[in-house]
Amino acid sequence: MKIAPSILSADFANLERDIKVVEAGGADYIHVDVMDGQFVPNITIGANVVSAIRPTTKLPLDVHLMITEPERYVEDFAKAGADFIVVHQESTLHLHRVLQMIKNAGVKAGVVINPATPVSAIKEVLSMVDLVLVMTVNPGFGGQAFIPSCLTKIEELAAIRKECGYDYEIEVDGGVVPETAALCAQAGADVFVAGSYVYNAENPAQQIELLKAAIES
Ligand SMILES: O=C(CO)[C@@H](O)[C@H](O)COP(=O)(O)O
């Protein structure tokens, strides 16, 4: 089980401090939410910021691209030091090509589906990805409520992985708190993104501990 704090809820004026705090607190990945104001109704950060935070941590950077036609920026994020580049099925007409571009750049490739997108929409690429991200809220903002109907998609992905011998990680993102993390773990999730639960608290390290305890239980 891995915890990936989302720096979307960190203090953007103190990103280095907020990354180091979760690294010391037992985080496994740093989740970076990239939004373009087109694919989602919010704008966050670009490859320059990924480049700037790269030297601040040894943890893998899990870069979640919420941008239209991500193929235009794969190279930039790879050069910036992303360890995972995760693209939305809904954001491109050429999903297979984008995933291939990510792999050719030497970066782990992930695919993500929105709450309204079924697992069948990514069936053809499951054999080539290192990570599948199941959005458990609609993308665009932190602090939204978990959508329980997404749980069956986690179960489905875990069953396909077992049946076909694939080795992707199953990640969940949105509304992750101890109660919902436990449900996702039960369904078969391996990586838990948490933004507001970790950062909108006095002690982010303690929040990570609480999430881990809930998942293990
Ligand atoms: O990708 C996204 C939002 O689109 C996320 O990674 C959020 O940052 C999760 O925030 P919380 O729901 O955990 O507050």
Ligand SMILES: [Co+2]
């Ligand atoms: Co995200």
